Amino acid sequence: xxxxxxxxxxxxxxxxxxxxxxxxxxxxxxxxxxxxxxxxxxxxxxxxxxxxxxxxxxxxxxxxxxxxxxxxxxxxxxxxxxxxxxxxxxxxxxxxxxxxxxxxxxxxxxxxxxxxxxxxxxxxxxxxxxxxxxxxxxxxxxxxxxxxxxxxxxxxxxxxxxxxxxxxxxxxxxxxxxxxxxxxxxxxxxxxxxxxxxxxxxxxxxxxxxxxxxxxxxxxxxxxxxxxxxxxxxxxxxxxxx
Amino acid sequence: xxxxxxxxxxxxxxxxxxxxxxxxxxxxxxxxxxxxxxxxxxxxxxxxxxxxxxxxxxxxxxxxxxxxxxxxxxxxxxxxxxxxxxxxxxxx
Numbered sequence: 001x002x003x004x005x006x007x008x009x010x011x012x013x014x015x016x017x018x019x020x021x022x023x024x025x026x027x028x029x030x031x032x033x034x035x036x037x038x039x040x041x042x043x044x045x046x047x048x049x050x051x052x053x054x055x056x057x058x059x060x061x062x063x064x065x066x067x068x069x070x071x072x073x074x075x076x077x078x079x080x081x082x083x084x085x086x087x088x089x090x091x092x093x094x095x096x097x098x099x100x101x102x103x104x105x106x107x108x109x110x111x112x113x114x115x116x117x118x119x120x121x122x123x124x125x126x127x128x129x130x131x132x133x134x135x136x137x138x139x140x141x142x143x144x145x146x147x148x149x150x151x152x153x154x155x156x157x158x159x160x161x162x163x164x165x166x167x168x169x170x171x172x173x174x175x176x177x178x179x180x181x182x183x184x185x186x187x188x189x190x191x192x193x194x195x196x197x198x199x200x201x202x203x204x205x206x207x208x209x210x211x212x213x214x215x216x217x218x219x220x221x222x223x224x225x226x227x228x229x230x231x232x233x234x235x236x237x238x239x240x241x242x
Numbered sequence: 243x244x245x246x247x248x249x250x251x252x253x254x255x256x257x258x259x260x261x262x263x264x265x266x267x268x269x270x271x272x273x274x275x276x277x278x279x280x281x282x283x284x285x286x287x288x289x290x291x292x293x294x295x296x297x298x299x300x301x302x303x304x305x306x307x308x309x310x311x312x313x314x315x316x317x318x319x320x321x322x323x324x325x326x327x328x329x330x331x332x333x334x
Contacts (some may be wrong), residue, residue, distance in 0.1 A: 071291070170309035173316070208302040211295070217256050 005105045023110040030094050030107060040200060064160055065089060065210075073218045076131070081214060084124060088117060090176045096113065096202025100195060109172040110164065118165035125157065129220035134214035138220050159214075164212055171205045249328045257315040264311020271304045 012018065041054035049112035065086045070078040095108040107113040129138040142153045175198040182191045243251075279297035283290060317323075 009283050068295075071295075163303075166313060167302060167309050170313050174309075174312055177316070206299065207301075208298060212301055212302070215299070 002133060005107075005110045008105075010021065022105045023107050023112055026105045027113065028094075028105040029104075030098065032099075034090060034094055036053055061090075062086070068131070068211070074221060076203055077221075080128065080131070082219060084120075084128075085219070086091050087212050088120075088213055089206055092117070093203065093206040093211055096206055097199065099172070099176065099198060099202065106172055106176070108168055109176050111169045114165040114169040117168070117209070118203075119163045121164065121216060122161045124159070124213070124217045125161075128217045132218075133220050141220050146216060159211075164209060167210065168205055168209055204207055243330045244332055244334050249322070249324060253318045253322055257318040260311050260318070264308045264315075268305055268308030268311075272301055275304055284317055284325045 005022040005026070008022045009019045009020045011020055013020055018056045019218075043054075045053070045055055046052075055215055062082075065080055069081050069085055070076070073081065082154075092108060095106050098104050099106045099109075126138060129141070142150055144153070175194075179191055179194055179198065182194050249326070275297065279293060283293050
C-alpha cells in the first residue's frame with residue numbers, strides 16, 4: 001500500500017532502454033508546467049500602464065518572494081538569493097499543489113527528490129558563504145566558539161539539511177497515505193477536508209523549506225554590510241556600556 | 243507462533259506505540275509554541291509578520307521529531323528490513 005514511486009515504472013525510454021520511474025516522470029511533468037507557464041508569462045514583457053495579466057501575476061509572485069527574502073537577510077542582498085530560493089519554493093509548491101490532480105504522483109513524496117533538494121542546499125551553504133564573506137570567514141564559522149566544536153559544527157550542517165529532506169518527504173507522504181486510508185474507510189465525504197488540509201500543508205511546507213534553506217544559506221555574511229539600524233543599536237549599546 | 247507472526251505483531255505494536263508517543267509529544271510542543279507565539283502577537287501586533295514567520299519556522303523544526311516517528315512507523319509497517327529474513331527462515 002505504501003506509495004513507493006521510485007519503484008513504479010512509468011515508461012521505458014526508447015533506444016536507450018532506460019526505465020523511467022514515476023518520480024522522474026512526474027518531476028519532468030512539473031518542470032514542463034513551470035517552463036510553459038514562465039515562457040507564456042514572459043513572452044512579451046512591457047513597461048508602462050498596460051501590461052498583460054500574466055506579467056502582473058508574475059510580478060506579484062516575484063515581488064512577494066523578494067520581499068520575504070529581503071526581510072530575512074541583511075544588507076539588501078536579496079537579489080543574490082532570489083534565483084535559488086525562488087526556484088526551490090516554486091518547484092516544491094507546484095509539486096505539492098499538483099497532488100490534487102488525480103493519478104498525479106507528487107515527486108516530493110519520494111525521498112530521492114527531497115534528498116536531491118537538500119543536497120542542493122548543502123552545496124549552496126559553502127557557495128553563498130564564500131561568495132558573501134570570503135573563504136577565510138566561511139571556514140572560521142566552523143571553529144566559532146572554539147576549535148573543539150569543529151566536528152559538531154560539521155555534523156550540525158549535515159543533520160540540519162538531512163532533517164529538511166525528511167521533513168518535506170514525511171509531510172507529503174503522510175498526506176498521501178492519510179488520503180488513501182480515508183478513501184478506503186469513508187470514500188465519499190471524508191477525503192475532501194483531508195485534501196484541503198493537504199493543500200494548506202503543501203503551501204506551508206514549501207514556504208518552510210525555502211525559508212530554512214535561506215536561513216542556512218545566508219548564515220555566513222559580512223558584518224560590514226549590516227543595515228544602519230543594527231549599527232545604530234550596537235553603537236547605542238556601546239555608549240551605554242561606557 | 244511462528245517467526246512471521248511474532249515479527250508482524252511486534253512491528254504493528256511498535257509502529258502504533260512510536261506514532262502515539264511521537265504525535266502527542268510533537269503536538270504538545272507545537273501547542274506551547276503557538277500559544278506563546280499568539281501571546282506575543284497580541285502584545286505586539288506591529289511585528290505580526292516577523293513573529294508569524296519565526297513561529298512557522300520553529301513549528302516546522304519542532305514537528306521534525308513527529309515526522310521522524312511517522313517515517314519510522316511507516317518503515318516498520320511497510321518496509322521492514324527483517325521481513326525478507328523472516329520469510330526466508332520460515333520457508334526453509
